[in-house]
Amino acid sequence: MFEKVIGNSKIKEYLKTSIEQKKVSHSYLFIGIEGIGKKIIAKEFAKEMLCLSEKNCANTCKSCIEFESQNHPDFEIIEPDGNSIKIDQIREMQRKIQEKPIISDKKIYIINDSQKMTKEAQNCLLKTLEEPPEFAIIILIGSNESLFLDTIKSRCIILHFEPIDNNSLKKFIEDNYDIKNIDAETLKIFQGSIGKAIDLKDKISEYSQIEKMLKELDKKDLIEIVNMSKIIYDSKEEIYSILEYINVILLELSKLHYKYTKCINIVENTKERLKNNSNYDMCIDNMLFNMWGEVN
Ligand SMILES: [Zn+2]
Structure with missing residues (x-):
């Protein structure tokens, strides 16, 4: 079990031992950033x-055999329906989870991205967490612990997943893709996430440009900064990854100089505005303008 999964060895060990000692719990909450293997580990478990x-x-x-062919009648993964996991999805699960398992002696549900459960859905789920059928196991997977009701958390064994260490991440990319000699600067782009590394491995040069732009924010005039930022204008699809990366660099810069601290807030505000469907180019312009104003 878990042979193919990188990182989080303590958690893997814990889960393995709990099966061996037949001390499996009825409910788990797997917490950690995207792309570090939470779902793969949950499925293997x-x-x-x-x-x-x-x-x-x-x-x-x-x-x-049934599990591998994704036909296991005693296993299901619930994913968000659009932007949220709705109360109807939880009710449906609650109905099915009462029925006895067919092949195995357990019945297991994974709820992925489970911080997207509405409050009603969480409250509804609580009933099952409080009185689960004896054969039922529920694994919640999420990236933001603060979005879960305390009552949910208190019913689960919470496991905090760590980002993947840079050496393992480097090895993974070099072993699986035609990219060699990944340096420390590039590893920063991946932020300890295998998922990010896979998504962003072909965009290393674009990300280096962004880093250069940020480091010259207080040396160039605004026109030059806007010119250097073409990559941001052209990257609407992956803007949230870029904004996260910008904050990683700003956090580093703010250790050298306090003036960068406020830029982090500006980026956070930009994220919010984009989520509220504000005009894309205008949001980016405002962000660059305000950041530039902060440091000059
Ligand atoms: Zn088997």
Whole structure:
């Protein structure tokens, strides 16, 4: 189990031991940033719990075969419907989870991106967490712990996933893609996330440009800054990754000089405005203008 998953060895060990010692809980909350293997680990964990073999199954039992072909009747992953996980989705799950398992002796539900459950959905889920059927296990996966009701959290075993260390991340990219000699600057772009590394590995030069622009924010005039920022105008699709990266660089700069601290707020405000569907180019212009004003 977990052989192919990088990082978070303590959590993997803990989950493995809890299966071996038959001390599995009814509800878990996996918390951590995107792209560090929470869902893969949850699925491997579920597969192992459902497995019918005593040991070394290697996908030979009925349960593992059904699991691999994504047909396991005792296992389901719930994903957000649009921007949220709605109360109807939770009600549906609650109805199904009461029915006895068919192949295995457990029934397992993963709720992915579960911080997107509406408050009503969370309150509804609470009933099942308080009195789960004896065979039921629920694994919540989320990136922002503060969005969960305390009552939910108190019912779950909470496991905090760590970002992947730079050495493992470097090895992963170099082993799997035709990219060699990744330096420390580039690793910063990935922020400890395998998911980010896969998404951004081909955009390393664009990200370096952004870093250069930020480091020269207090040396160039506004026109030059806007010219250097073409990459941001052209990257509407991945603007949130870029804004996060901008904040990583600003955080570094703010350790050298206090004046960069306020720029971080400006970036956060820009994120909010974009989420509220403000005009894209105008938001970016405002952000650059305000950041430039802060440091000059
Ligand atoms: Zn098996």
